[in-house]
Amino acid sequence: MRQRTARGFTLIEVVVALVVMAVMSVMAWRAVSALATSRERNEAAMERAETLQTLVQQWELDLREVQQSHLFEAVNFDGATLRITRRRDAGLQLVAWQLREGRLSRWESPALTTADDLRDAWFRSQQLNAKDLRGLPGLDRVSGWQMYFFINNAWANAQSTGDKGNAGPGTGAMPPAGAASDAGSGLAAPPQGVRMRLQFGEDSGYRGELIREVAVESGS
Template sequence: MQPARPAQAGFTLVELLVSLFIFAVLAGLGWQGIDGLVRSREASARELGTVLRRQNAIAQWEADLAALHETRALPALSFDGATLRLSRSTAEGVQIVAWSLRGGRWLRWAGVPQQRLAALQAQWSEAGAALDRDSPARLVMLDGLRAWQLYYWRDTAWTNAQSTGDADTQGQEQLPGGVRLLLSLDPPAGPAGEALLLQRDLQLALGRRS
């Protein structure tokens, strides 16, 4: 009589299927966790990039206004409701700069520094049209801009930048004591959300007249 063979150890088909199902569930949960972390990191990176762009734009805005330079032929600062033009001093001479909102983008155009009044006058006249042309002199400072407003500090109050101020002894409008910038920006949720308001006040200091 042959002795009985011992039963072979192993998994049944049902046990294998259950194990595979458990592994699949765990893998799916792990993938969702990794995907969530990646999405969160990407959203944080986008938000950080947006904040840095805004900071850079405001820093350039303040640098332009801090270097205002009045000439005999041109005002140091002029706003027509759409475009702000200013003359600023640089190491190479006097430069004309223009800021404007075009198609939801806050644009800055800067001319080549000049040392002749005639060249500066030509740049001043060119600044508005130059904002509509692609060129290395025109930079997109911010996207997603809905509107912008400017106010000047005159006497003891903020007034509309387009209102007429006091004139100096030569008939030119006097530089205001400060500039208030209000930007209406698209929120992170998208254009359909409520606009974000960014306000920046800056005291002005005038450079020498040439």
């Protein structure tokens, strides 16, 4: 019987095999890269959604614990800063939500027990700089916001209701939570509700705008 002599691969066959392997490797790398990119985007979207949800929940909690102080309006908005006086177990607390340089930040004072402490906290909230705000909890890439107060069974722009949030006539120690309100203080009563509208930047990862409403149950 005639025996066929064994032969190896030709150069062309080797080149073709290498090309096929290279193409398959590129396709596999692209699939893995796309999967990793998609996973990173999903994780970033979940993180943004969680940050926004936490921030909104804190904003709603601040407004649900509004407490009048007889020195300043319990809820005051000047276009850039929303100031809220809220009750705490150890006294009152001043909270300032401020939008500056595309970042919405939340600042809070410690629990306060005297009128002087509240005045100092109010002035401190007016002196916050960009460096102070960067170290606070907040949300980046916010392009704008509007605040509306529900007063006399109607919504009105918070800035059009009049800014009466300057220091009032009260002096000495602040009344405890639950004490009767000072009708002669000249301060406007807190709104019955607050509506917030947030606009986001194009690179924020959020679409459209966010509108949230919360009822205000203020203590006198």
